[in-house]
Amino acid sequence: MSAPSGTPGRRRPLRRALIAVFSTLSLAAAAATAVTLPANASAPPPPSGWSQVFLDDFNGAAGSGVNTSDWRYTTGTGYPGGPANFGTGEVETMTSSTNNVSLDGAGNLRITPRRDAAGNWTSGRIETNRADFQPPAGGRLRVESRIQMPNVTGAAAKGYWPAFWMLGAPYRGNWWNWPGVGELDILENVQGINNEWATMHCGTSPGGPCNEKSGIGGQRACAGTTCQAGFHTYAVEWDRSTSVQEMRFYLDGVNFHTVRQSQVDATTWANATNHGYFIILNVAMGGEFPAAFGGGPDGGTVPGHPLVVDYVQVLQSTSGGGGPTPTPPPSGNRDAYSAVQAESYDDQGGVSTESTTDTGGGQDISALGNGDWALYKGVDFGSSAARQFRGRVASGAAGGVSGLVEVRLDSRTSAPVGSFALGNTGGWQSWQTVPANISGVTGTHDVYLTFSSGQPADFVNVNWFDFGH
Numbered sequence: 001m002s003a004p005s006g007t008p009g010r011r012r013p014l015r016r017a018l019i020a021v022f023s024t025l026s027l028a029a030a031a032a033t034a035v036t037l038p039a040n041a042s043a044p045p046p047p048s049g050w051s052q053v054f055l056d057d058f059n060g061a062a063g064s065g066v067n068t069s070d071w072r073y074t075t076g077t078g079y080p081g082g083p084a085n086f087g088t089g090e091v092e093t094m095t096s097s098t099n100n101v102s103l104d105g106a107g108n109l110r111i112t113p114r115r116d117a118a119g120n121w122t123s124g125r126i127e128t129n130r131a132d133f134q135p136p137a138g139g140r141l142r143v144e145s146r147i148q149m150p151n152v153t154g155a156a157a158k159g160y161w162p163a164f165w166m167l168g169a170p171y172r173g174n175w176w177n178w179p180g181v182g183e184l185d186i187l188e189n190v191q192g193i194n195n196e197w198a199t200m201h202c203g204t205s206p207g208g209p210c211n212e213k214s215g216i217g218g219q220r221a222c223a224g225t226t227c228q229a230g231f232h233t234y235a236v237e238w239d240r241s242t243s244v245q246e247m248r249f250y251l252d253g254v255n256f257h258t259v260r261q262s263q264v265d266a267t268t269w270a271n272a273t274n275h276g277y278f279i280i281l282n283v284a285m286g287g288e289f290p291a292a293f294g295g296g297p298d299g300g301t302v303p304g305h306p307l308v309v310d311y312v313q314v315l316q317s318t319s320g321g322g323g324p325t326p327t328p329p330p331s332g333n334r335d336a337y338s339a340v341q342a343e344s345y346d347d348q349g350g351v352s353t354e355s356t357t358d359t360g361g362g363q364d365i366s367a368l369g370n371g372d373w374a375l376y377k378g379v380d381f382g383s384s385a386a387r388q389f390r391g392r393v394a395s396g397a398a399g400g401v402s403g404l405v406e407v408r409l410d411s412r413t414s415a416p417v418g419s420f421a422l423g424n425t426g427g428w429q430s431w432q433t434v435p436a437n438i439s440g441v442t443g444t445h446d447v448y449l450t451f452s453s454g455q456p457a458d459f460v461n462v463n464w465f466d467f468g469h
Contacts, residue, residue: 042107043146043311050142054130054314062105063098066126073101074125074282082175090161090287091297092121100124110306111283113150113160121297125282131169132276133314135240142315143279144235144250149189149227150283150305157192159296161284162307164234166277179205179212182272184247187234191293194226195219196234198249200259202272209264211355213288218249218257218343218353218363231310238273241319245273256345258352279314283307336381336441336467342449345374356463357429364394364463366428370403370453373412374462379447381467385440388468389418391449394461396428403453405460407438409445416450417441422460431463441467 046052056070066073073096078086085091092113094100101124104110113123135141145164152160165188168181183201199217203210210216222232235250245261261269283306285297334340343353343363350372351365365374389407402423406416418438425432453459 043313046315049319050315050317052313053316054128054133055311056109056313057107057311058103058109058309059107060103060105062103064103065096065098066101066103066109070129071126072129074127074280079175085287086284087178088284088287088289089291090284091159092123092283092285094125094282095122096124097122101126104308107310109281109309111162111281111309112306113283113285113303115297115301115303121285121303123283123285125280125284128279130276131172131278133166133279134273134276135238136316136318138241139319140241140317141238142235142317143184143186143238143312144233144315145186145281145312146231146233146310147187148229148231148308148310150192150307151228152302152305153192153194153226153228155300156302157305158294158298158301159286159290160192160301160305161188161190161287161290163188163280163282163284164309164312165280166236167280168272169276169278172278179203179208179210179215180268180271181275182277183215184236184238184277185215185217186236186249188289189227190290191296192228193293194228195221196227196232196251198234198236198251198257200247200272202264203268209268214355216259216263216354220251220254220256220344222251231308241317245269254346255348256343256353260352263352263354279312281307281309281312334376334379336379336386339464339466340376340379340447341464342374342462344376346377347375349373354461356431362463364461366461367458368451368460368462369458370451370456373448373450375412376447376449378444379467380444381441383442384469385442386467386469387438387440389420389436389438389465390433390468391420391436391465392431392433392463393422393425394428394431394463395422395425395459396430397424397457397459399424401453401455401457401459403451403459405434405462406450406452408448408450409441412448412450414448419452428461438467 075094077093078084100122101111111124115121149162150160164186166184170181179201185199188197197219199215201215205212232252237248239246247259248255249257290296342365351374352367353363354366356364404419404421406419408414408416418436420434420436
């Protein structure tokens with residue numbers, strides 16, 4: 001079922017979503033154990049240079065509802081006068097019942113989908129009363145939450161669609177001006193997969209400058225404990241402190257996806273960002289996103305698994321200075337001889353991600369130029385030396401613009417062990433797999449891809465890379 005144009009949808013193309021998530025899952029399975037915080041950890045204090053403008057720690061008596069001075073319940077199967085099933089094809093009825101939305105008495109909010117004897121689903125959706133969350137002029141806004149996704153996987157999770165997200169304030173009372181007013185999906189998940197998707201929606205639908213109804217999205221697996229088995233921190237940072245504004249998405253302090261103002265035209269960006277936003281927490285059942293991964297819910301879906309929310313806080317900074325400082329990512333455990341998806345970096349500088357347009361491409365890191373870099377931790381070369389490097393790359397650089405794709409080990413400033421030069425390949429989505437020789441490498445190393453050029457123009461996109469003997 002397709003949603004009406006002009007409705008918030010949070011949808012993904014089936015082919016690209018499946019390819020990208022399987023590569024991400026393979027990384028998660030090998031990730032190192034992360035530090036575990038208590039289930040009722042308090043929101044951290046604002047770092048230096050930031051102030052807190054909203055906080056709910058969800059402290060209250062077990063079985064009580066949310067604080068309605070901060071939150072409102074969205075009930076039914078859509079907004080009054082808006083599209084049916086919230087425009088996404090989801091099948092539940094949202095309620096304000098404490099069976100669906102309640103505090104647990106231990107400092108957490110629980111949003112719990114239920115199914116009655118007739119097979120009808122109910123769940124919960126709450127929104128902040130405030131719809132004015134935006135950075136001050138020249139400053140930054142950070143919206144974050146510590147969340148455990150519904151702890152259900154496999155066939156029992158079929159149809160689950162939890163989310164922590166934001167909509168532009170002009171959507172309230174109109175209900176038909178999506179995606180132009182903007183949507184920021186800080187966390188989405190379906191089917192109990194150990195993965196989160198983060199997306200900015202904007203422009204027009206279908207298609208348009210923001211590739212709707214898919215939007216401009218990125219994704220990352222939860223490391224250590226899975227997204228379902230433990231708490232993780234999800235955040236978006238909206239930065240107005242630089243000449244090119246950015247929306248940066250974080251998982252446990254790692255900036256894994258960035259949308260830049262320069263990626264769309266000025267009118268599209270202004271329409272999506274010249275106003276405040278409100279925050280939403282919900283668990284949908286069924287709809288277009290779960291449909292891309294097999295559908296549901298069905299008779300095998302097990303109800304009663306809540307989205308557990310420790311806190312939601314909003315911080316702002318009046319300038320570009322100050323924290324928060326990202327949490328160091330866990331070391332990886334990657335096989336040098338299997339394709340390393342370029343968008344699965346552990347850290348980066350100057351890197352953005354986008355969906356590829358070719359069959360089987362998934363995502364790539366894009367708009368790479370002199371001085372940009374990406375880090376991939378814990379790449380295992382084994383005891384037999386690797387002597388080749390391959391990268392799947394594309395370039396739409398202007399005539400005469402080219403640069404080097406370099407491999408460095410353990411430090412961005414170490415000498416490259418190998419590189420290849422690249423100029424225009426026929427377009428930014430015209431992919432070639434380019435080989436290069438490298439000096440023999442054994443053991444486990446942090447691998448840096450660095451990009452060098454004698455001029456400032458971007459010269460390459462990278463889809464994946466690997467090594468060979």
